[in-house]
Amino acid sequence: AQSVTQLGSHVSVSEGALVLLRCNYSSSVPPYLFWYVQYPNQGLQLLLKYTSAATLVKGINGFEAEFKKSETSFHLTKPSAHMSDAAEYFCAVWVEDSGYALNFGKGTSLLVTP
Amino acid sequence: KAGVTQTPRYLIKTRGQQVTLSCSPISGHRSVSWYQQTPGQGLQFLFEYFSETQRNKGNFPGRFSGRQFSNSRSEMNVSTLELGDSALYLCASSPPVRTEAFFGQGTRLTVV
Numbered sequence: 001a002q003s004v005t006q007l008g009s010h011v012s013v014s015e016g017a018l019v020l021l022r023c024n025y026s027s028s029v030p031p032y033l034f035w036y037v038q039y040p041n042q043g044l045q046l047l048l049k050y051t052s053a054a055t056l057v058k059g060i061n062g063f064e065a066e067f068k069k070s071e072t073s074f075h076l077t078k079p080s081a082h083m084s085d086a087a088e089y090f091c092a093v094w095v096e097d098s099g100y101a102l103n104f105g106k107g108t109s110l111l112v113t114p
Numbered sequence: 115k116a117g118v119t120q121t122p123r124y125l126i127k128t129r130g131q132q133v134t135l136s137c138s139p140i141s142g143h144r145s146v147s148w149y150q151q152t153p154g155q156g157l158q159f160l161f162e163y164f165s166e167t168q169r170n171k172g173n174f175p176g177r178f179s180g181r182q183f184s185n186s187r188s189e190m191n192v193s194t195l196e197l198g199d200s201a202l203y204l205c206a207s208s209p210p211v212r213t214e215a216f217f218g219q220g221t222r223l224t225v226v
Binding site: 032034036041042043044045046049051090092094095100101102103104105106107 | 118159164172206214216219220
């Protein structure tokens with residue numbers, strides 16, 4: 001079954017620095033991949049999605065991700081971190097099965113320091 | 115367009131009781147799925163409903179059940195609550211073309 005692995009449960013960056021959150025996928029077929037963000041005591045907000053249209057995907061709040069088949073990766077980046085980016089980030093993949101089900105990574109907590 | 119609405123936002127229940135959570139999907143979405151989020155296990159898929167039929171089910175005991183109504187609203191029920199059922203329960207709805215899932219704010223269930 002399709003799955004994703006997020007490398008690094010905690011990432012700390014300085015305000016204004018590059019944000020890089022890592023996600024690798026495992027899939028025998030072209031996957032649909034997603035990045036979600038979760039703020040404390042909130043639900044999940046979709047940041048961006050890859051559905052095989054373009055390998056470089058732009059999302060909300062200045063985030064983008066690049067699908068690299070050769071590396072089975074879908075890393076999330078943002079050129080300049082903002083204090084408001086501090087949150088939990090989840091990578092997810094559709095499970096190819098009957099119905100709609102997402103398999104999530106364990107999450108990466110992003111800390112932004114002034 | 116209104117988002118996914120989950121009620122209630124917070125619940126406190128006693129071990130052995132049962133609980134029902136509600137989810138109203140985005141208008142036009144017929145697929146509703148449920149997830150459990152805990153610090154130890156992360157986000158886990160519970161089940162998915164489409165046009166009142168359970169189409170997919172995760173690896174949870176039979177105490178966890180759900181249903182969907184003709185207006186696509188969904189409920190999930192947990193019977194004989196255990197302390198380990200304390201979690202954030204998230205509902206998501208998806209459009210007819212499987213491109214994404216939109217999540218509600220969640221229901222925080224605490225079992226004491």
